[in-house]
Amino acid sequence: MVTTDHGPRVEVTPAAAAVLRRLRAAHGPLMFHQSGGCCDGSAPMCYPAGEFRTGESDVLLERLVVAGLAEPVPFWMSRAQYAVWSHTRLTVDVVEGRGSGFSLEAPDGVRFLIRSRLVGS
Template identity: 80%
Template sequence: MTDTPRVELTPAAAGLVRRLRESHGPLMFHQSGGCCDGSAPMCYPDGEFRTGGSDVLLEALAVEGVEEAVPFWMSSAQYEVWRHTRLIVDVVEGRGSGFSLEAPEGVRFLIRSRLL
């Protein structure tokens, strides 16, 4: 087993998480599996997206300036495909699809990955 985190935030993504936390309270991520949302990490108020037995908690992200860790979830089927990767959450300009909290900001979260 490695100590390498399964998920990390770029400095830009961490800054956006801090701003969203100030506006919306505790947060969570769920890695979308496709369809309408593409394969984007979706950010919600914590608990707004219902997770269950078919989801895997990949990481509880510690963000400087945010009291509670931000859980990052993924469906178990998608995890089977991505389990050998380290996910790096970044933010880029442009509006994504879906109901992720950053949409009104004119930016969207994006996943970059590295093989473990």
């Protein structure tokens, strides 16, 4: 996992935490992966834990601790995307609207998105 003196690399808003609790109840343990592609590929995708295979081309940024969940939610990012975003801290939020069909929240009419803020490296 990436460590920093600037606090957690990734945080979750209360609204996103509520969606994660609902998804956890329906699907079991969860994970995020952020690939950095265009369109929906630039949004964090939420999957059942282990459904998306990670490897050498991915970086574990954070294990998100969400109140009400039995286990942390790992947040992975492609190594190439991390090279671009390494100077930021990310916040997972949720908004109304349709996101990717591959992310677990899509059928609920909401989508996860990333808000970022610059920090020193």
